Amino acid sequence: MSDFIPVCEPMLAGNEIDYVTEAVKTGWISSSGKYVGQFEEAFSSYCGCRYGVAVCNGTVALHLALTALGIGAGDEVIIPSFTMIATAYAVCYTGAVPVFVDADKNTWNIDVSLIEEKITPKTRAIIPVHIMGNPCDMDAIKSIADKHGLYIVEDAAEAHGAEYKGKKTGSFSDIACFSFFANKNITTGEGGMVVMNDEELYKKCRYHKNMCFPLDAPRNYLHNDIGFNYRMSNLHAAIGLAQTELADKYRDHRIANAKLYFENLKDCPGIVFQTDEKDSLNVHWMNSIIVDPEKYGHTRDELIGYLKLQGIDTRLLFNGMHRQKALKDFGCDCDGDYPVTDMLSDNGFYLPSASNLGSDKIDYISSVIKEFAK
Ligand SMILES: Cc1ncc(COP(=O)(O)O)c(C=O)c1O
Numbered sequence: 001m002s003d004f005i006p007v008c009e010p011m012l013a014g015n016e017i018d019y020v021t022e023a024v025k026t027g028w029i030s031s032s033g034k035y036v037g038q039f040e041e042a043f044s045s046y047c048g049c050r051y052g053v054a055v056c057n058g059t060v061a062l063h064l065a066l067t068a069l070g071i072g073a074g075d076e077v078i079i080p081s082f083t084m085i086a087t088a089y090a091v092c093y094t095g096a097v098p099v100f101v102d103a104d105k106n107t108w109n110i111d112v113s114l115i116e117e118k119i120t121p122k123t124r125a126i127i128p129v130h131i132m133g134n135p136c137d138m139d140a141i142k143s144i145a146d147k148h149g150l151y152i153v154e155d156a157a158e159a160h161g162a163e164y165k166g167k168k169t170g171s172f173s174d175i176a177c178f179s180f181f182a183n184k185n186i187t188t189g190e191g192g193m194v195v196m197n198d199e200e201l202y203k204k205c206r207y208h209k210n211m212c213f214p215l216d217a218p219r220n221y222l223h224n225d226i227g228f229n230y231r232m233s234n235l236h237a238a239i240g241l242a243q244t245e246l247a248d249k250y251r252d253h254r255i256a257n258a259k260l261y262f263e264n265l266k267d268c269p270g271i272v273f274q275t276d277e278k279d280s281l282n283v284h285w286m287n288s289i290i291v292d293p294e295k296y297g298h299t300r301d302e303l304i305g306y307l308k309l310q311g312i313d314t315r316l317l318f319n320g321m322h323r324q325k326a327l328k329d330f331g332c333d334c335d336g337d338y339p340v341t342d343m344l345s346d347n348g349f350y351l352p353s354a355s356n357l358g359s360d361k362i363d364y365i366s367s368v369i370k371e372f373a374k
Helices: 017-027 034-047 058-068 086-094 138-148 199-210 234-245 247-265 302-309 325-328 341-348 357-370
Strands: 051-054 076-080 097-101 123-126 151-155 173-180 194-196 272-273 287-289 348-350
Touching: 017 234, 034 051, 034 194, 034 234, 051 058, 051 199, 058 086, 058 151, 058 173, 058 194, 058 199, 058 357, 076 086, 086 097, 086 199, 123 138, 138 151, 194 199, 234 247, 247 272, 247 357, 287 302, 287 341, 302 348, 302 357, 341 348
Parallel strands: 076 097, 076 123, 123 151, 151 173
Antiparallel strands: 051 194, 173 194, 272 287, 287 348
């Protein structure tokens, strides 16, 4: 197989071109066209939520959600140390300080047993991240949040359509955030959404997203609060609506990819997969593996180099939040030990994972990994 296999590419297999063309032809290319509302309605319903607020990416979705909850300077917010840095940045934008909790070595999600020791009188919220599309143990997180009077903001950026106890991600918490970056299971190119059931939170998100223009008053260009321009354009929403129409199809492709990788590689010594949370449907945003160099016979970096020579693209797993100079300089406590996060960062990487990857490519990639094992 000679073609280069990218780590991900979007699958745009439905009405995307028709809807975008319609938006261009009618001139509704900014944020006022019909697709924004239709996408918000369709995607929030898909998640089992009453309201959705479309924004321009997943990072600002998190910032908007935290702002709507009134989180700010003097507060602390608990996040997993193993996440994409956007989770931490969003907390920093509010002036609050992110506090890190290590990952579980099997599920790679926040280790729920370590959360309570990080709670202080300043803690206001927990942000569970459904990492790689694996929904967190939300009952356990909810019982801690209830006991300590904390909000839960789900970071579901990687988990469109994932389920926990039969309910979709986005519907387990006070407010939840999605990313629609091009590598996500549902994409708008760049984009994000905040979903929730509470009408007051919905109004606050709409208000802050659009410069704090009053929601129910004429535009006199007088503003009472500092707002943001986090609007999504009608062009992006047109793609998002088309993607949402096929959400289960895209999701099921990713799940099928993951099953095939697992079947092909489960007996390969030193290749370790993420374990699904109990009672959950993991949507496997990115097929990630950990290399145990003792058992595999090569390090992670040696395997990545070999895959590259065979035309196979990969990406490293995230580096832990405690390793980030930016967060240390911001004032985060980065001194503790995060052994599971370190293990994931140092030994893990993603394999090609696009929804339209195809079983022939997965078989080829798996055979290259097996043939390189010593
Ligand atoms: C866990 C997590 N949170 C937040 C984000 C931020 O999303 P965006 O890139 O759309 O800003 C990402 C992006 O990949 C992510 O993986």
